[in-house]
Amino acid sequence: MYMLPHLTRTYVRQTVPMYGEISKAFSLLEEHPARNYSIPCANTVEVTRVWFGNNSYITGLFDKPRSNSETIKLHNEKPKYVEVWVDKIGIRDIKFLNSETSQDSVQLEPKWVYTFPFTGNIHVKSKGVFIERIAGSTINSCRTLWNSSKSPLIFEQEPFVQMTSQPKEYFVRFVPLHHASAISVGFLHGAMVAIVSHGGTNYDLPHYIGTWAAVIWAHFPLLLDKGEEIHEVWSVSHRDLNQGTRALVLRTQRKLVWLGHYISTEIWSLLQVTHIASSPVSALYYSDPSTSFSQIMQPHTIKRVEHPAQLEFPTYRTPVPGHGMDTCELFYSEAPLEGVIQVQSCWDTGRCIGLLLQYERYSQTVGEFRYDKTISDYFHLPCSIGLTQKEHDSTSYVHIEFSKEIAQLDSTGDDQMMPMRGIVVWWYSRNMSVVSIILPE
Known part of the structure; x- marks a missing residue:
């Protein structure tokens, strides 16, 4: 005896039109040969x-x-x-x-x-x-x-992208930067899979939703009203393997930031650096990750620059956290605490996952700052930073608060209240944050 599966009314309403469309398509295909x-x-x-x-x-x-x-x-x-x-x-x-x-x-x-x-x-x-x-x-x-x-x-010439075999079609995503107040770069298993530009009230929230949940985002803010703009771009990829873009390096008039996972000295020798632009950048474009490993693309006329002529090995102020962790899922960020005019914090399920710090002429982020999470209001002219962090299983808990009162360096234990001096270092992955404050000597 055969038993029909249980079908809800909603499923029937969806299935019957779909079956009708497919039947119509088959009928039309018979009438129209390729x-x-x-x-x-x-x-x-x-x-x-x-x-x-x-x-x-x-x-x-x-x-x-x-x-x-x-x-x-x-x-x-x-x-x-x-x-x-x-x-x-x-x-x-x-x-x-x-x-x-x-x-x-x-x-x-x-x-x-x-x-x-x-x-x-x-x-x-x-x-x-x-x-x-x-x-x-x-x-x-x-x-x-x-x-x-x-x-x-x-294009006068097709965009250049290094692939093991050249396809007949390039699927390219375009990222305008004319009025961008920030860009976010998404990474999955260490490879770049998305770039989003933000501006005004448009923060491209659907793009966060449209990517994989495991994507880790690196954020790069721009202070447009102070004339900050991207002047140079490098892409970092494996020298021999087609594994996509492993990092983007962006330089403005006031900062140079690596957007990408932790790179050990052993891995660095296997990577190549490609110089993408050396003048104010109005747009970026990259190959679509659904068709190939995603790579930043460039015209053939741009001269490719090999390591180490243009870019030095990234430096890390604190040891790599975690044991046995996949370093392709581990990201490093740092920013000075002195000179901060205002700061925003980014929260996910009660945990602080990143900060946006604004200075007189530029902005910088530490941790993972993303607009599909909870963003606090600006805290103006902070004098002290409070840091609490605890580990629980495979995740970590970080709580950040700011105060207008000047803290004394007498805190002990997990709870620390420190003056806004020195460097904040923030290692992060999908469910982990390790934050350190390095005071000046």
Whole structure:
């Protein structure tokens, strides 16, 4: 005897439409075999569409009206570029443009966009009812796909990225920095998987949610009203293995910060440093981690600089904490306590996981500072810092407080109240923080 599984009403409502969509897709696939073709586009361009789920997909391009077709280019239009929006299923939209980029806002949906010069003909690669790609010349030419229509979609040369085999398509994420008050870099098992720029009231909270829960974030603030901007960028990767970017090193007019996991002297000899930029940086872009190991990308024309000519080995003021811990999951940060004008603390389930310290002309973070956690109000002109830290199983508890009263150096035990002097050192991983305050001699 066969027994049907128990189905809730919600599951039935979701399953029946899905089954209907898949059945419709199979029927359409039988009617439309995969093929390649070209159409002249000097005059009118028409497209047909099909709805699959909540999205519509272009199923054909034509130079004459067809049944149920819509016009996407008029006969008197003379565009310079063609912009194509795609996802894993097919082409979602096509636009004819007079400039390299459209005026659309950054897309939050999982779509990619690429652009090619308009030459009068379009080559179509169909995989049945859905169109896989279109191009202006050969359909097999290498192309760059971006996650944003605000990105520089046309390159004189393809971006450079070191891979064991060169793909036919680069999936690239674009990070604008024009009005960024900070950037956050996410790492998973020591490899960079995401870069987010923050600015104004937009802190890109969906990006935190869209990444893996185990991602550890390194935060790099910029004091825009004081004219602080990124002047130099280096990426650090393994010399021989394709393991993605292991660290980013950023320099402004006032600070140089390593964003990446702990690097031992043994590992350092196996790494190479690539110089990305040496002038004010308006944007960063990196290969999408879902298609390959994520790497910061650069034009071919940028000269690659090998260690140790431009960048020295990172130094650590305190011993590496923990025994048997994967050092690829361990991050180091430090900042001076003197000269702090105001400070914010970042909290997660009652634990302080990081600080944002603002000085006269720049800002700096220690620990993990992320906007999807609880951020305190600014504490202005702190004179003392209170530190409590305890270990429990595989996690650690850190509590930080500030006071306007000047503390005396007579605290003992786990609870310490110290004046705002010296250096705060903060080692951190996903569930661990080890904080030290190094007083001046």
